Amino acid sequence: MRETVKLISMEGFEFVIDREAAMVSHTIRSMLTSPGGFSESKEGVVTFPDISTPILEKICQYFYWSLQYSRGKETEFYIEPELTLELMMAANYLHT
């Protein structure tokens, strides 16, 4: 089991985050935990050709914020207004 996973945006930006953080997304989680699985799940690389870099970055931040929140650190998660719509759609897509 690898500790980190790599998420790649539409423009090719690579975000390396903790596996635990990535699993906040049910879609990513089901991919990483499929038994009898995927040939690349050992490497933990996922490309999102439809998600732009700023959105993917915000999503990664959200993952970490979500983990902290669930551990009791109840802060607020700020979303820039111009990102809201895309972010919501990405969250829906990723089942987050």
Place this chain on the structure above:
Amino acid sequence: MSLNKEKTCFILEGWSYIQKGITKLIKIIEGEPEPPFEVTHYMKLYTTIYSMCIQSTDDDYSQQLYDKFRQVIEDYTIYQVLPSLREKHDEYMLEELVTRWNKHNVFVRWLARFFNYIDRDFVCRRGGAILTLREVGLTCFHDLVYRELHSTAKEAVLTLIHKEREGEDIDRELVKSLVDVYVKNGMGTLETYEEDFEIFLLQDTASYYSSKASKWIEDDFCPDYMLKVEEYLTRERERVTHYLHSTTEPKIVEKVQNELLVVVAKQLLENEHSGCRALLRDYKMDDLSRMYRLYHPIPQGLEPIAYLFKQHIIEEGTSLVKKNRRVNELQDKYMVYVIKCFQNHTLFHKASKEAFETLRREGGIEKLE
């Protein structure tokens, strides 16, 4: 998902892509040489379905995809699963059924992952009015495969259980897997297991032990008969833990007890040479304890034994009185039986008490001091 409208998904193109993915999945399930799915491929399939769903302002595409999901499973079942099952018989058919059941579950699980968005969105919004994708998958198996084969499978399983009862070794894991198929096809209830399998098993059990009882009661003395009963009860209980559903245990035990102990009670207990009275005469403490153990769980099982116990005490006491011997030592002697063999049960205390009261009344008071 970026609002990238250049990537408008044409339904036919999208579906054709999904179809290819499904074909690949089926190849993998069937064990054909096929490289495993790559992460990117999975994401693309998921995304294609996702895009198709969010395209429509009404639920038209989602409904179509939902229907296609069911159709894919049905086609797979009808064209590939059923033919392979129909050409096999007996134990081979059972093995194939278990294999197919497992493959079916893997197939549905993967397919449901590709179509996951439909579960989350379309199904969810219908608020329970329609089945989830997993439920659709299970229903397909139930309606197309289970319905056709459950009766034949049941016969084959009962044949195996009969073999095991007669001392042969059978594939217990296979039976366990099959029982699980019955349980799972009940979709949350045990009714399917009970109506399509258990009830027949119980009938078989009753007739099996009925014929055993007829034979043994002719051949064996009471103590040996009881030993056999104890042994077979243990074996049946063990059978349940190995491959039947736990709720079957009391039902099977009841059938065995009925055939081996209740139906033949009179013949067994009142047997002049080896029955209850004989055991009391000969101080057979172990056998009497066994008798108590076997009849205790049965409703009204102990009453006949208590009656025989009482009659025995009265007879013994009366013959002692005739010889002008004292009777009160008898009370201590029989108290030992009540404590050691009959676990201090009130029925036996009562039987003993009534017996000595009868002796007092009929024997005359002066003889008892």
